[in-house]
Amino acid sequence: MTDETVDDLSITDDEGLLRRVPNQPNMVKYDENIKAYRPTSVCFCDRETKDKELSITLEKSLTDSGERTESATQNNPGFGLARLLTGVVRDNITPQQIITRAPTDADPHHGLIIGDKTKSTKKNLAKQAVLIITPQLDEE
Amino acid sequence: MPITNIFEYKNTQNSVDTIDQTPQNIRDVLDELSNLTYLDDNWDSYGASSPSKQALLGSAHIAYEVLRNDTPTPDVFPVPNGNIQFEWSCFNLDIEIEIESQGKCHVCFEDLDSGDNWEKTFTFDLTELSSVISDLTQRSQNEQRVRMVN
Numbered sequence: 653m654t655d656e657t658v659d660d661l662s663i664t665d666d667e668g669l670l671r672r673v674p675n676q677p678n679m680v681k682y683d684e685n686i687k688a689y690r691p692t693s694v695c696f697c698d699r700e701t702k703d704k705e706l707s708i709t710l711e712k713s714l715t716d717s718g719e720r721t722e723s724a725t726q727n728n729p730g731f732g733l734a735r736l737l738t739g740v741v742r743d744n745i746t747p748q749q750i751i752t753r754a755p756t757d758a759d760p761h762h763g764l765i766i767g768d769k770t771k772s773t774k775k776n777l778a779k780q781a782v783l784i785i786t787p788q789l790d791e792e
Numbered sequence: 793m794p795i796t797n798i799f800e801y802k803n804t805q806n807s808v809d810t811i812d813q814t815p816q817n818i819r820d821v822l823d824e825l826s827n828l829t830y831l832d833d834n835w836d837s838y839g840a841s842s843p844s845k846q847a848l849l850g851s852a853h854i855a856y857e858v859l860r861n862d863t864p865t866p867d868v869f870p871v872p873n874g875n876i877q878f879e880w881s882c883f884n885l886d887i888e889i890e891i892e893s894q895g896k897c898h899v900c901f902e903d904l905d906s907g908d909n910w911e912k913t914f915t916f917d918l919t920e921l922s923s924v925i926s927d928l929t930q931r932s933q934n935e936q937r938v939r940m941v942n
Contacts, residue, residue, distance in 0.1 A: 674835060674837070676835070677827065677828065677831070677869070677870060679836075679869060681869075681879065681881065683881040684881055684883070685881050685884055685885075685886065685904055686881075692867065692869045693877075693879075693888060694870070694871050694872070695836075697872045697873065698838060698839075698872065699839055699840055699841055699872040699873045699874075702873075707838055727837070770900075770911060771890065771900035771911050772900055772911060775886065775888065775900060775902075
């Protein structure tokens with residue numbers, strides 16, 4: 653990825669950006685301050701790029717191809733799914749983040765949220781995310 | 793003697809072998825850490841590393857160093873880079889401690905009451921971090937008192 657990478661405005665502000673949420677271990681916590689369950693900020697970390705590039709599934713691209721939103725977890729049974737709105741990521745998160753398409757052979761709907769991410773950035777992403785599929789926890 | 797696992801670390805903290813003096817909140821953290829030792833690489837489906845031994849032992853160390861008996865138990869999560877994170881989101885405080893090793897952790901703090909927020913890396917001096925956890929503990933005690941009165 654080069655520094656010339658630009659925000660792809662064909663991905664509109666109302667589009668969903670989907671990020672898988674592991675179930676083992678459970679990566680959802682109860683946030684007493686906002687009285688709601690939400691993914692931990694750790695769900696918005698990327699090891700390879702030191703958080704600079706965060707992989708997501710572009711929801712509109714996925715559904716336009718005839719797939720259901722839930723299919724973003726099809727290779728990971730039991731995983732949950734969190735949705736961020738593109739406009740929220742563009743406008744409410746600092747430092748500035750940009751959204752790009754980055755299709756791969758394995759995932760033609762793959763995209764990236766690109767930008768430096770401090771711990772606060774990742775926490776804000778977690779707080780802005782909506783859990784649309786709750787991870788399935790193993791019975792103990 | 794090098795410490796090679798969580799249980800060995802726990803034993804070094806108890807002066808009497810036959811009586812487990814570890815507070816419940818630290819025991820809960822150690823149990824969570826033990827569960828994380830079984831994680832494989834790519835546990836998040838995005839290429840994560842399994843937790844590193846330095847991070848696991850560092851987490852046990854920091855739990856003993858900063859948690860008081862009455863401190864609320866943190867949520868414990870693996871971080872894709874191999875670190876471990878403790879989190880509290882309660883009593884209008886957001887505290888995240890990302891532990892790299894016994895000698896290094898990264899802290900994100902936010903007080904929703906005062907608006908105070910900062911990020912810092914701590915090495916061996918955990919005085920300021922202990923102070924933050926003391927504040928959290930105090931708030932949890934105050935809340936309990938209010939509940940008892942009401």
